[in-house]
Amino acid sequence: MxxxxxxxxxxxxxxxxxxxxxxxxxxxxxxxxxxxxxxxxxxxxxxxxxxxxxxxxxxxxxxxxxxxxxxxxxxxxxxxxxxxxxxxxxxxxxxxxxxxxxxxxxxxxxxxxxxxxxxxxxxxxxxxxxxxxxxxxxxxxxxxxxxxxxxxxxxxxxxxxxxxxxxxxxxxxxAFPMERFCGSLLPCIKNKRYPFANVDSYITGAAQLSHIKNRHDLVDELRLGPPERENWMEVRIGGYSTCVLVYPRVTSPTLSTGLEQKVVAALATRYGVNVKVIRKHVPLKDIASWGKVRRLEGGDTMLASSMVAGTALDGRDATYIRYQTYIDLDARKKRLPPRLVLQTFYGQLQHILVVEIPAHVQLNLSAPEILILVAIRSCKIDEYNVNDLDMHYYKDEGALDVVDVTCLQCLVGRVYDRGRWVIIDRSGDLARAEAEIG
Incomplete structure (x- = not known):
């Protein structure tokens, strides 16, 4: 290419x-x-x-x-x-x-x-x-x-x-892998008079070591660098196998009135109860706010703008994300049963909240559980300007959505051009989940 x-x-x-x-x-x-x-x-x-x-x-x-x-x-x-x-x-x-x-x-x-x-x-x-x-x-x-x-x-x-x-x-x-491999050979040249002898010796030794590791299952024992270990900055939450939370963390943060209302509404919808039941039995004062969440198996690390935006050393925005959630196509028709479809949205990740839900008969819970909720300021995509290269135009931001952390998919980039933002998504349509309910 x-x-x-x-x-x-x-x-x-x-x-x-x-x-x-x-x-x-x-x-x-x-x-x-x-x-x-x-x-x-x-x-x-x-x-x-x-x-x-x-x-x-x-x-x-x-x-x-x-x-x-x-x-x-x-x-x-x-x-x-x-x-x-x-x-x-x-x-x-x-x-x-x-x-x-x-x-x-x-x-x-x-x-x-x-x-x-x-x-x-x-x-x-x-x-x-x-x-x-x-x-x-x-x-x-x-x-x-x-x-x-x-x-x-x-x-x-x-x-x-x-x-x-x-x-x-x-x-x-x-040629990309070969060029990167050639770049890795440069540090092994220690003798300017016999550079090719250095390269030959390095490649031979690396190949022999790799062969021994694989042949005798000694990958960890013959690791030349420091042993791999779980990052102490990351915390796993039971019930969430696709992501980990990453520090910083703030316990008992002061939530704005609007955000608290959104969290209560999301919990009421999840458990199928009235918001008064949520406020009575869920200790909102014990909510913890986290700065980052990382999807496992090679996924992205996404930052919450309320805590860590602008603190990255490279100054590059890693708070805008793609997320997917179910919406009711007949939401305005109260008499009809829900008709849910999975849709893709874009927005800025603003809060990552860990909520402890106690066991209670009014919540239909026999054992306590922990939820990870994320608050996302959605982007109002201009459908008229959407092209067929999976680039989405928007000018204004929309409502604050509070959804489960499993709805997060990946980071997206943005480009500002002549009064509008354009979202670029490197994963493309083939990376989207396809599901429909009802």
């Missing part, structure tokens, strides 16, 4: 900024107006503050910081930032150049799927064929004097589907 990120994308950027091999735009209108590309570069840098570090390194200024823009950073910019920042910035408001670029983004996303079906490969093959033909019409313009606009890397796109059929999905043979 380096072919696309380091060559095709860079060539298109040079075309848009009027710096491609001293070639003018001919009969086209694809070059940005003066200052637009610099503005896009600055917005790319500013987006780093509202995109959590779990998404990768901070985006670099694509307009002037060429040395820091690796294939990895170009990949992130292309898949997540460019569809937002390029929209409406070509000279034609309904630009076919923008639409042409979005088609490339869709093809790249399709190529990067973990598994590919024969139908997917066919879509990749036909998609790149159509894309290259459109490229020749828009940039080459069927003019032999503009032949420099058609480097061999454009032709190579036509063979990506063949490569997938021969080798499997692109992640099985792309």
């Amino acid at each position: 380096h072919l696309i990120f380091e060559n095709v994308l860079k060539n298109m950027v040079l075309l848009w900024s009027g710096k491609f091999k001293s070639l003018d735009e001919g009969d086209g209108t694809y070059e940005f107006a003066e200052g637009i590309w610099e503005e896009i570069g600055q917005l790319t840098v500013e987006a780093g503050n509202t995109i959590p570090s779990a998404y990768g390194a901070r985006p670099q200024n694509v307009a002037d910081d060429k040395t820091a823009c690796t294939a990895d950073s170009w990949c992130f910019w292309m898949l997540y930032l460019a569809p937002i920042l390029l929209r409406g910035r070509f000279r034609d408001e309904d630009s076919e150049y923008y639409d042409h670029f979005i088609e490339l983004v869709k093809l790249v996303r399709l190529c990067m799927k973990f598994e590919l079906s024969p139908m997917d490969i066919t879509s990749i093959r036909t998609g790149f064929e159509k894309w290259v033909i459109s490229y020749e019409r828009l940039y080459y313009q069927n003019d032999p004097t503009r032949l420099s606009a058609c480097p061999v890397t454009m032709h190579a796109l036509l063979h990506i589907a063949d490569g997938i059929e021969a080798c499997g999905p692109v992640w099985t043979c792309w």
